[in-house]
Amino acid sequence: MPSISKKGQHMPQSPIRKLVPYAEAAYKQGKTVYHLNIGQPDIKTPEIALDAVKVHSLEILAYTRSEGSDEYRNKIAAYYGQHDIHLTKENIIVTTGGSEALLFAFGSIMDTDDEIIIPEPFYANYNGFSTASGVNIIPVISKIEDNFALPPIEEFEKLITPKTKAILICNPGNPTGYLYSKEEIKKLAAIVKKHDLFLISDEVYREFVYDGATHYSIMQEESIAENAIMIDSVSKRYSMCGARIGCLVSKNKEVIATALKFAQARLSPPTLAQIASEAALQTPQSYFDDVIEEYVARRNTLISELEKIEGVKVAKPKGAFYCIVELPIKNSDAFAQWLLESFDVNGETIMVAPAAGFYSTPGVGLNQIRIAYVLNQESLKKAVHILKEALKVYKD
Structure with missing residues:
Protein backbone atom coordinates (compact mmCIF):
# COMPACT_ATOMS: atom_id res chain seq x y z
CA MET A 1 0.00 0.00 0.00
CA PRO A 2 1.40 3.48 -0.87
CA SER A 3 2.50 5.46 2.15
CA ILE A 4 1.35 8.84 3.40
CA SER A 5 3.93 11.63 3.57
CA LYS A 6 5.69 12.40 6.83
CA LYS A 7 4.39 15.94 6.46
CA GLY A 8 0.85 14.59 6.26
CA GLN A 9 1.40 12.39 9.30
CA HIS A 10 2.71 15.36 11.30
CA MET A 11 -0.10 17.69 10.20
CA PRO A 12 -2.01 18.49 13.40
CA GLN A 13 -5.75 18.20 13.77
CA SER A 14 -7.62 21.39 14.47
CA PRO A 15 -8.54 21.69 18.18
CA ILE A 16 -11.43 23.83 16.97
CA ARG A 17 -12.92 21.31 14.54
CA LYS A 18 -11.72 17.84 15.56
CA LEU A 19 -14.61 17.28 17.98
CA VAL A 20 -17.28 17.92 15.32
CA PRO A 21 -18.19 14.21 14.98
CA TYR A 22 -18.98 14.09 18.72
CA ALA A 23 -21.14 17.20 18.41
CA GLU A 24 -22.99 15.65 15.49
CA ALA A 25 -23.60 12.50 17.55
CA ALA A 26 -24.97 14.69 20.36
CA TYR A 27 -27.36 16.32 17.89
CA LYS A 28 -28.61 12.88 16.83
CA GLN A 29 -29.35 12.14 20.48
CA GLY A 30 -31.57 15.23 20.54
CA LYS A 31 -29.19 17.38 22.59
CA THR A 32 -28.74 21.13 22.23
CA VAL A 33 -25.07 22.04 21.85
CA TYR A 34 -23.81 25.53 22.66
CA HIS A 35 -20.83 26.16 20.39
CA LEU A 36 -18.09 27.93 22.30
CA ASN A 37 -15.42 26.28 20.17
CA ILE A 38 -15.31 28.31 16.97
CA GLY A 39 -15.06 32.00 16.13
CA GLN A 40 -18.09 32.08 13.86
CA PRO A 41 -19.92 35.28 14.84
CA ASP A 42 -23.71 35.23 15.05
CA ILE A 43 -23.68 38.91 14.04
CA LYS A 44 -25.45 39.46 10.72
CA THR A 45 -23.33 40.13 7.64
CA PRO A 46 -23.85 43.71 6.37
CA GLU A 47 -26.73 43.74 3.89
CA ILE A 48 -24.72 45.91 1.52
CA ALA A 49 -22.27 43.01 1.02
CA LEU A 50 -24.97 40.40 0.44
CA ASP A 51 -26.91 42.70 -1.89
CA ALA A 52 -23.82 43.30 -4.03
CA VAL A 53 -23.73 39.61 -4.89
CA LYS A 54 -27.48 39.45 -5.51
CA VAL A 55 -27.53 42.33 -7.98
CA HIS A 56 -24.22 41.92 -9.82
CA SER A 57 -24.35 42.26 -13.61
CA LEU A 58 -21.69 39.70 -14.51
CA GLU A 59 -22.38 37.60 -17.59
CA LEU A 281 -16.04 48.42 2.79
CA GLN A 282 -18.99 50.82 2.65
CA THR A 283 -20.33 49.48 5.95
CA PRO A 284 -21.04 52.45 8.23
CA GLN A 285 -19.17 52.96 11.50
CA SER A 286 -22.46 52.54 13.37
CA TYR A 287 -22.35 48.84 12.46
CA PHE A 288 -19.01 48.42 14.25
CA ASP A 289 -20.09 50.57 17.17
CA ASP A 290 -23.07 48.29 17.75
CA VAL A 291 -21.02 45.12 17.29
CA ILE A 292 -18.32 46.26 19.71
CA GLU A 293 -20.93 47.24 22.29
CA GLU A 294 -22.44 43.78 21.98
CA TYR A 295 -19.10 41.99 22.32
CA VAL A 296 -18.13 44.03 25.37
CA ALA A 297 -21.42 43.05 27.01
CA ARG A 298 -20.84 39.39 26.11
CA ARG A 299 -17.27 39.48 27.37
CA ASN A 300 -18.31 41.03 30.67
CA THR A 301 -21.12 38.50 31.12
CA LEU A 302 -18.83 35.58 30.31
CA ILE A 303 -15.96 36.68 32.58
CA SER A 304 -18.34 37.50 35.42
CA GLU A 305 -20.00 34.07 35.25
CA LEU A 306 -16.72 32.18 34.91
CA GLU A 307 -15.20 33.93 37.92
CA LYS A 308 -18.01 32.53 40.05
CA ILE A 309 -16.79 28.96 39.49
CA GLU A 310 -14.39 27.68 42.12
CA GLY A 311 -11.02 26.59 40.76
CA VAL A 312 -11.42 28.39 37.42
CA LYS A 313 -8.94 31.02 36.22
CA VAL A 314 -9.65 33.29 33.25
CA ALA A 315 -7.71 36.04 31.49
CA LYS A 316 -9.69 39.16 30.62
CA PRO A 317 -9.51 39.86 26.87
CA LYS A 318 -9.04 43.40 25.57
CA GLY A 319 -9.93 42.57 21.99
CA ALA A 320 -11.19 39.92 19.53
CA PHE A 321 -13.84 37.60 21.02
CA TYR A 322 -11.94 34.79 22.72
CA CYS A 323 -10.57 33.99 26.13
CA ILE A 324 -8.43 31.24 27.62
CA VAL A 325 -9.90 29.54 30.66
CA GLU A 326 -7.91 27.36 33.06
CA LEU A 327 -9.95 24.55 34.61
CA PRO A 328 -9.40 22.28 37.65
CA ILE A 329 -8.89 19.26 35.38
CA LYS A 330 -5.90 17.41 33.92
CA ASN A 331 -6.82 16.97 30.27
CA SER A 332 -9.18 19.29 28.42
CA ASP A 333 -9.25 17.08 25.31
CA ALA A 334 -10.82 14.26 27.30
CA PHE A 335 -13.08 16.72 29.12
CA ALA A 336 -14.32 18.33 25.90
CA GLN A 337 -15.13 14.94 24.39
CA TRP A 338 -16.87 13.82 27.60
CA LEU A 339 -19.05 16.94 27.56
CA LEU A 340 -20.39 15.96 24.14
CA GLU A 341 -20.59 12.21 24.66
CA SER A 342 -21.66 11.78 28.25
CA PHE A 343 -22.93 14.96 29.86
CA ASP A 344 -25.88 17.30 29.57
CA VAL A 345 -28.08 19.53 31.71
CA ASN A 346 -31.70 19.07 30.70
CA GLY A 347 -30.65 17.94 27.25
CA GLU A 348 -28.13 20.73 26.74
CA THR A 349 -24.32 20.62 26.61
CA ILE A 350 -21.39 22.67 25.36
CA MET A 351 -18.61 22.34 22.82
CA VAL A 352 -15.28 23.94 23.71
CA ALA A 353 -11.82 24.04 22.10
CA PRO A 354 -9.09 22.26 24.10
CA ALA A 355 -6.26 24.77 24.46
CA ALA A 356 -3.28 22.42 24.12
CA GLY A 357 -3.72 22.74 20.36
CA PHE A 358 -2.99 26.46 20.66
CA TYR A 359 0.53 25.73 21.93
CA SER A 360 3.49 24.07 20.24
CA THR A 361 5.27 23.25 23.51
CA PRO A 362 4.29 19.66 24.45
CA GLY A 363 2.35 19.30 27.68
CA VAL A 364 1.42 22.97 27.99
CA GLY A 365 -2.21 24.12 28.11
CA LEU A 366 -3.59 20.68 28.93
CA ASN A 367 -5.89 22.09 31.62
CA GLN A 368 -7.08 25.03 29.52
CA ILE A 369 -9.84 25.64 27.01
CA ARG A 370 -10.54 28.45 24.58
CA ILE A 371 -14.01 29.97 24.66
CA ALA A 372 -15.34 32.07 21.79
CA TYR A 373 -18.00 34.44 23.08
CA VAL A 374 -19.90 34.59 19.80
CA LEU A 375 -23.23 33.62 21.40
CA ASN A 376 -25.81 35.98 22.91
CA GLN A 377 -25.62 36.72 26.63
CA GLU A 378 -28.44 34.38 27.62
CA SER A 379 -26.78 31.49 25.79
CA LEU A 380 -23.42 32.33 27.38
CA LYS A 381 -24.97 32.21 30.85
CA LYS A 382 -26.52 28.82 30.08
CA ALA A 383 -23.24 27.55 28.69
CA VAL A 384 -21.25 28.61 31.76
CA HIS A 385 -23.88 27.02 34.01
CA ILE A 386 -23.42 23.75 32.11
CA LEU A 387 -19.64 24.06 32.53
CA LYS A 388 -20.07 24.65 36.27
CA GLU A 389 -22.30 21.60 36.68
CA ALA A 390 -19.97 19.47 34.55
CA LEU A 391 -16.96 20.31 36.71
CA LYS A 392 -18.85 19.16 39.81
CA VAL A 393 -19.12 15.60 38.50
CA TYR A 394 -16.23 15.18 36.06
CA LYS A 395 -13.46 12.78 37.03
CA ASP A 396 -10.15 12.89 35.13
Missing part, protein backbone atom coordinates in the same frame (compact mmCIF):
# COMPACT_ATOMS: atom_id res chain seq x y z
CA ILE A 60 -19.25 35.48 -17.16
CA LEU A 61 -17.88 34.51 -13.76
CA ALA A 62 -14.29 35.03 -14.82
CA TYR A 63 -10.92 35.03 -13.13
CA THR A 64 -9.75 38.28 -11.59
CA ARG A 65 -6.13 39.37 -11.39
CA SER A 66 -4.02 37.04 -9.24
CA GLU A 67 -3.40 39.86 -6.78
CA GLY A 68 -7.09 40.81 -6.70
CA SER A 69 -8.91 43.42 -8.70
CA ASP A 70 -7.38 46.91 -8.94
CA GLU A 71 -10.63 48.51 -7.81
CA TYR A 72 -10.88 46.37 -4.69
CA ARG A 73 -7.23 46.84 -3.73
CA ASN A 74 -7.54 50.61 -4.15
CA LYS A 75 -10.51 50.59 -1.79
CA ILE A 76 -8.66 48.40 0.74
CA ALA A 77 -5.81 50.93 0.69
CA ALA A 78 -8.32 53.73 1.29
CA TYR A 79 -9.78 51.80 4.24
CA TYR A 80 -6.32 51.49 5.82
CA GLY A 81 -5.73 55.19 5.22
CA GLN A 82 -8.63 55.90 7.56
CA HIS A 83 -6.65 54.02 10.24
CA ASP A 84 -3.38 55.93 9.76
CA ILE A 85 -1.88 53.18 7.60
CA HIS A 86 -0.77 54.68 4.32
CA LEU A 87 -0.55 52.23 1.41
CA THR A 88 -1.20 51.83 -2.29
CA LYS A 89 -2.75 48.89 -4.11
CA GLU A 90 0.78 47.72 -5.00
CA ASN A 91 1.31 46.90 -1.31
CA ILE A 92 -1.68 44.53 -1.24
CA ILE A 93 -2.34 41.01 -2.49
CA VAL A 94 -5.90 39.72 -2.09
CA THR A 95 -5.94 36.13 -0.86
CA THR A 96 -8.38 33.31 -0.25
CA GLY A 97 -8.82 34.15 3.41
CA GLY A 98 -6.21 35.17 5.94
CA SER A 99 -5.09 31.54 5.92
CA GLU A 100 -3.77 31.77 2.38
CA ALA A 101 -2.11 35.08 3.20
CA LEU A 102 -0.18 33.37 6.01
CA LEU A 103 0.82 30.49 3.74
CA PHE A 104 2.02 32.97 1.10
CA ALA A 105 4.00 34.84 3.78
CA PHE A 106 5.61 31.65 5.09
CA GLY A 107 6.45 30.49 1.57
CA SER A 108 7.88 33.86 0.56
CA ILE A 109 10.30 34.39 3.44
CA MET A 110 11.22 30.94 4.80
CA ASP A 111 12.78 27.74 3.56
CA THR A 112 12.57 24.21 4.95
CA ASP A 113 13.75 24.02 8.58
CA ASP A 114 13.86 27.78 9.01
CA GLU A 115 12.46 29.08 12.30
CA ILE A 116 9.73 31.49 13.29
CA ILE A 117 9.26 32.74 16.85
CA ILE A 118 5.65 33.00 18.05
CA PRO A 119 4.31 33.93 21.50
CA GLU A 120 2.09 31.08 22.65
CA PRO A 121 -0.73 30.30 23.02
CA PHE A 122 -1.37 31.23 19.40
CA TYR A 123 -3.95 30.62 16.68
CA ALA A 124 -3.96 26.84 16.33
CA ASN A 125 -3.61 26.82 12.55
CA TYR A 126 -0.15 28.40 12.83
CA ASN A 127 0.94 24.87 13.74
CA GLY A 128 -0.65 23.56 10.55
CA PHE A 129 0.77 26.33 8.35
CA SER A 130 4.27 25.73 9.72
CA THR A 131 4.00 21.99 9.09
CA ALA A 132 2.72 22.56 5.55
CA SER A 133 5.61 24.95 4.91
CA GLY A 134 8.31 22.79 6.54
CA VAL A 135 9.02 25.56 9.04
CA ASN A 136 9.80 25.15 12.74
CA ILE A 137 7.89 27.16 15.33
CA ILE A 138 10.01 28.35 18.24
CA PRO A 139 7.57 29.30 21.01
CA VAL A 140 8.01 31.97 23.64
CA ILE A 141 5.48 31.37 26.38
CA SER A 142 3.11 34.07 27.60
CA LYS A 143 1.24 33.32 30.80
CA ILE A 144 -2.34 33.54 31.99
CA GLU A 145 -1.05 35.10 35.23
CA ASP A 146 0.17 38.06 33.12
CA ASN A 147 -3.04 38.16 31.06
CA PHE A 148 -0.92 36.84 28.15
CA ALA A 149 1.04 40.07 27.74
CA LEU A 150 4.09 40.16 25.49
CA PRO A 151 6.89 38.14 27.15
CA PRO A 152 10.06 40.08 28.04
CA ILE A 153 11.96 40.98 24.88
CA GLU A 154 15.01 39.23 26.37
CA GLU A 155 13.12 35.95 26.00
CA PHE A 156 12.89 36.55 22.25
CA GLU A 157 16.59 37.42 22.03
CA LYS A 158 17.55 34.11 23.65
CA LEU A 159 15.71 32.18 20.91
CA ILE A 160 17.15 33.92 17.84
CA THR A 161 19.49 31.71 15.79
CA PRO A 162 20.89 31.86 12.23
CA LYS A 163 17.75 29.96 11.14
CA THR A 164 15.35 32.53 12.63
CA LYS A 165 13.57 34.42 9.85
CA ALA A 166 10.56 36.04 11.53
CA ILE A 167 8.49 36.80 14.58
CA LEU A 168 4.72 36.30 14.28
CA ILE A 169 2.06 37.87 16.49
CA CYS A 170 -1.73 38.02 16.40
CA ASN A 171 -3.06 41.43 17.45
CA PRO A 172 -5.59 41.37 19.04
CA GLY A 173 -4.86 37.78 19.90
CA ASN A 174 -6.61 34.56 19.07
CA PRO A 175 -7.01 32.64 21.42
CA THR A 176 -6.20 35.07 24.25
CA GLY A 177 -7.95 38.30 23.27
CA TYR A 178 -4.79 40.17 24.30
CA LEU A 179 -4.25 43.57 22.66
CA TYR A 180 -0.60 44.54 22.21
CA SER A 181 0.20 48.09 23.27
CA LYS A 182 2.03 50.62 21.10
CA GLU A 183 5.04 50.21 23.39
CA GLU A 184 5.05 46.43 22.90
CA ILE A 185 4.85 46.81 19.12
CA LYS A 186 7.79 49.23 19.23
CA LYS A 187 9.83 46.70 21.24
CA LEU A 188 9.15 44.06 18.61
CA ALA A 189 9.99 46.53 15.85
CA ALA A 190 13.34 47.23 17.49
CA ILE A 191 14.29 43.58 17.79
CA VAL A 192 13.41 42.64 14.18
CA LYS A 193 15.31 45.69 12.98
CA LYS A 194 18.32 44.76 15.12
CA HIS A 195 18.42 41.14 13.92
CA ASP A 196 17.21 41.76 10.34
CA LEU A 197 14.06 39.66 10.73
CA PHE A 198 10.52 39.92 9.41
CA LEU A 199 7.67 40.85 11.74
CA ILE A 200 4.37 39.27 10.70
CA SER A 201 1.23 40.59 12.37
CA ASP A 202 -2.10 38.83 12.00
CA GLU A 203 -4.53 41.73 12.46
CA VAL A 204 -7.86 40.21 11.42
CA TYR A 205 -9.51 41.35 14.69
CA ARG A 206 -8.27 44.96 14.43
CA GLU A 207 -11.79 46.41 14.65
CA PHE A 208 -12.58 44.60 17.90
CA VAL A 209 -10.82 46.46 20.71
CA TYR A 210 -12.47 47.38 24.00
CA ASP A 211 -12.40 49.61 27.05
CA GLY A 212 -11.35 52.73 25.15
CA ALA A 213 -8.17 51.13 23.81
CA THR A 214 -6.86 51.67 20.28
CA HIS A 215 -5.21 49.23 17.90
CA TYR A 216 -1.64 50.00 16.84
CA SER A 217 -0.53 48.26 13.67
CA ILE A 218 2.98 47.21 12.71
CA MET A 219 2.30 49.04 9.42
CA GLN A 220 2.36 52.30 11.37
CA GLU A 221 6.01 51.68 12.28
CA GLU A 222 7.85 53.34 9.41
CA SER A 223 11.22 52.15 10.74
CA ILE A 224 10.36 48.56 9.76
CA ALA A 225 8.74 49.19 6.36
CA GLU A 226 11.00 46.51 4.84
CA ASN A 227 10.44 44.06 7.72
CA ALA A 228 6.67 44.26 8.23
CA ILE A 229 4.09 41.88 6.77
CA MET A 230 0.47 42.28 7.80
CA ILE A 231 -2.24 39.62 7.47
CA ASP A 232 -5.88 40.65 7.29
CA SER A 233 -9.31 39.23 6.46
CA VAL A 234 -12.98 40.17 6.04
CA SER A 235 -14.10 37.05 7.93
CA LYS A 236 -14.54 38.52 11.40
CA ARG A 237 -14.76 42.24 10.59
CA TYR A 238 -17.94 41.86 8.55
CA SER A 239 -19.06 38.45 9.82
CA MET A 240 -18.17 37.02 6.40
CA CYS A 241 -16.22 33.88 7.32
CA GLY A 242 -17.57 31.99 4.31
CA ALA A 243 -16.41 34.61 1.81
CA ARG A 244 -12.79 33.44 2.24
CA ILE A 245 -11.26 36.79 1.36
CA GLY A 246 -8.17 38.13 3.06
CA CYS A 247 -5.03 39.97 2.10
CA LEU A 248 -1.28 40.09 2.56
CA VAL A 249 0.10 43.61 3.02
CA SER A 250 3.71 44.77 2.89
CA LYS A 251 5.74 47.76 1.73
CA ASN A 252 8.61 45.39 0.95
CA LYS A 253 8.49 45.13 -2.86
CA GLU A 254 10.42 41.86 -2.93
CA VAL A 255 7.99 40.24 -0.51
CA ILE A 256 5.03 41.34 -2.62
CA ALA A 257 6.66 40.19 -5.87
CA THR A 258 7.43 36.79 -4.34
CA ALA A 259 3.99 36.36 -2.81
CA LEU A 260 2.47 37.23 -6.18
CA LYS A 261 4.14 34.16 -7.69
CA PHE A 262 2.34 32.00 -5.13
CA ALA A 263 -0.88 33.88 -5.95
CA GLN A 264 -0.40 33.23 -9.66
CA ALA A 265 0.06 29.53 -8.98
CA ARG A 266 -3.44 29.36 -7.50
CA LEU A 267 -4.76 31.66 -10.28
CA SER A 268 -7.04 34.16 -8.48
CA PRO A 269 -9.11 34.80 -5.38
CA PRO A 270 -12.88 34.10 -5.70
CA THR A 271 -14.63 36.68 -7.87
CA LEU A 272 -18.05 36.86 -6.22
CA ALA A 273 -16.52 37.04 -2.76
CA GLN A 274 -14.39 40.00 -3.86
CA ILE A 275 -17.54 41.77 -5.04
CA ALA A 276 -19.14 41.21 -1.61
CA SER A 277 -15.96 42.25 0.21
CA GLU A 278 -15.57 45.41 -1.85
CA ALA A 279 -19.15 46.40 -1.05
CA ALA A 280 -18.59 45.61 2.64
